[in-house]
Amino acid sequence: MHTVLESKTKTVIIGEGLPFVMIGEKINPSGRKKLGAEMAEGNFERVKRDAIAQVAAGAHMLDVNAGYPLGDEPAMLKQAIQVTQSVVDVPLCLDSSVFEALEAALAAYQGKPLVNSVTGEDERLELILPLIKKYNAAVIGIANDETGISMDPEIRLSIAEKIVQRAADYGIPPEDVVIDPLALTVAADPTAIQITLETIRLIRQNLGVNMTCGAGNTSFGLPQRAPLTAAYLSMAMYAGLTSAITDAMNETIRAAVMASDVMLGHDAYAVNWIADFRAKQKAAAG
Amino acid sequence: MTPDEILQQMYDNTVLGKVADVTNLTKEGLALEMDPLDMLYGGENKELGGRGLLPALQEVGRRFEVGDFFVPEMLMSAKAMQGALTLLRPLLAAKGEKTVGKIVMGTVKGDVHDIGKNLCNIMMEGAGFEVIDLGVNVSPEKFVKAVQDNQPDVVGFSAFLTTTMPMIKVNIEQLKKAGLRDKVKVMAGGAPVTAHYAEISGTDGYAPDASATARLAKQFVGSDGAVPTGALVDAIAAVENMMSVVEPT
Numbered sequence: 202m203h204t205v206l207e208s209k210t211k212t213v214i215i216g217e218g219l220p221f222v223m224i225g226e227k228i229n230p231s232g233r234k235k236l237g238a239e240m241a242e243g244n245f246e247r248v249k250r251d252a253i254a255q256v257a258a259g260a261h262m263l264d265v266n267a268g269y270p271l272g273d274e275p276a277m278l279k280q281a282i283q284v285t286q287s288v289v290d291v292p293l294c295l296d297s298s299v300f301e302a303l304e305a306a307l308a309a310y311q312g313k314p315l316v317n318s319v320t321g322e323d324e325r326l327e328l329i330l331p332l333i334k335k336y337n338a339a340v341i342g343i344a345n346d347e348t349g350i351s352m353d354p355e356i357r358l359s360i361a362e363k364i365v366q367r368a369a370d371y372g373i374p375p376e377d378v379v380i381d382p383l384a385l386t387v388a389a390d391p392t393a394i395q396i397t398l399e400t401i402r403l404i405r406q407n408l409g410v411n412m413t414c415g416a417g418n419t420s421f422g423l424p425q426r427a428p429l430t431a432a433y434l435s436m437a438m439y440a441g442l443t444s445a446i447t448d449a450m451n452e453t454i455r456a457a458v459m460a461s462d463v464m465l466g467h468d469a470y471a472v473n474w475i476a477d478f479r480a481k482q483k484a485a486a487g
Numbered sequence: 488m489t490p491d492e493i494l495q496q497m498y499d500n501t502v503l504g505k506v507a508d509v510t511n512l513t514k515e516g517l518a519l520e521m522d523p524l525d526m527l528y529g530g531e532n533k534e535l536g537g538r539g540l541l542p543a544l545q546e547v548g549r550r551f552e553v554g555d556f557f558v559p560e561m562l563m564s565a566k567a568m569q570g571a572l573t574l575l576r577p578l579l580a581a582k583g584e585k586t587v588g589k590i591v592m593g594t595v596k597g598d599v600h601d602i603g604k605n606l607c608n609i610m611m612e613g614a615g616f617e618v619i620d621l622g623v624n625v626s627p628e629k630f631v632k633a634v635q636d637n638q639p640d641v642v643g644f645s646a647f648l649t650t651t652m653p654m655i656k657v658n659i660e661q662l663k664k665a666g667l668r669d670k671v672k673v674m675a676g677g678a679p680v681t682a683h684y685a686e687i688s689g690t691d692g693y694a695p696d697a698s699a700t701a702r703l704a705k706q707f708v709g710s711d712g713a714v715p716t717g718a719l720v721d722a723i724a725a726v727e728n729m730m731s732v733v734e735p736t
Contacts, residue, residue, distance in 0.1 A: 268648065268649035269649055270680075298597075386558070388562075
């Protein structure tokens, strides 16, 4: 199943057997108070720099979030989307849980974006899905519902099924639903990632839809996070994860993703891997 | 082992999160007919340094606060204390210990993050509070009902997302409507919440981390900070909650 995302000029495809899609996570005021404060003041210079740097480092898409305490999120997200699209050509992931912010962002976006996100809660599905259909966008569906986050992979699968079904009811095809199987931190529960991996496996087997997740969650609360996140991504890719919102600028994470693509045959004949090597060689030679 | 050695070993092994060792030490202490309150609070000979379970947990909280300890270490220490409390609980209940105060805690509606809240609960239990944990995704109505039913000294709202932070103010409005705002101190915390935000939302205080939350709660009830006796019978409930922590974004 292929999820097609577009900017004005560029198309990115998320799909099984294809190279993994890294969605750069940096443009998000959570934990970056300076960025948020600047965005709230209408200063988007840091957003521009972060956008350019992430794409230069190899991000295939960028997540854009404008949630900031007391900020005017619809206006901020709209402007962040416009500014980002003016400096990079990759498709974007419009990230908000505020309906008005998503509405403003979708109206401003040029191309076909990925919307982050809807949950399996009836109220959220009824609110967000018509908007997705109206703009012919794709949407991330998080595998939790009114009852919270289940630690049972079968229940997460059933919520994913519900989201895909409900999307279909609104005329949104399954290829435009990207399920987030939920990756929690292994710091708090040694079984957390086993549960995520089993969920990914079940969703691939039963639904066949594409999947994404916030990869950094897995190492929250631990020191030296990048190797942990990288190890998670390698395993999750094997289980069937086809994209992730992650730190594409981190060389450890990026290398793990690219290497896993080679090992899984998703980067056939290591074309991307060798090209990356040549680019580094060239850069080193000056 | 002498009782003094047992208290020191309990402290050391709780800090290190050695679950089986702490349980065995507790059994050994009980066999020597040591006072369970001494095992909890470290007994009289404070000059001997770190002793007992709760001072150990406070030390773990301190190390976490300054960044020397990580989430799994705090959880293992809590688990070690849980093992000891399982043995001590019946004995403490028999003593009918009083608490320094009562706190209702919960993560606001729309938000399912609870690692931070649970760490706060552990530190407040360790400070002698009875903590009533409403869990995650708690509606304003549920908070109001819990305040009505339990008449706590303090209610704490945890919010981890910029989109759920406004629920702090909504909750406070609901408390006002129910005529309860003056009867309870309100505190708030969570990753995106700042002191300024907490203030303009109408809270009585803000705490940036688990240890600070316990200190703030003590200020609210006018506790002098001395280690209290009590509430720890319930501490186990909070520790058990730790085993189901989740942290999505």
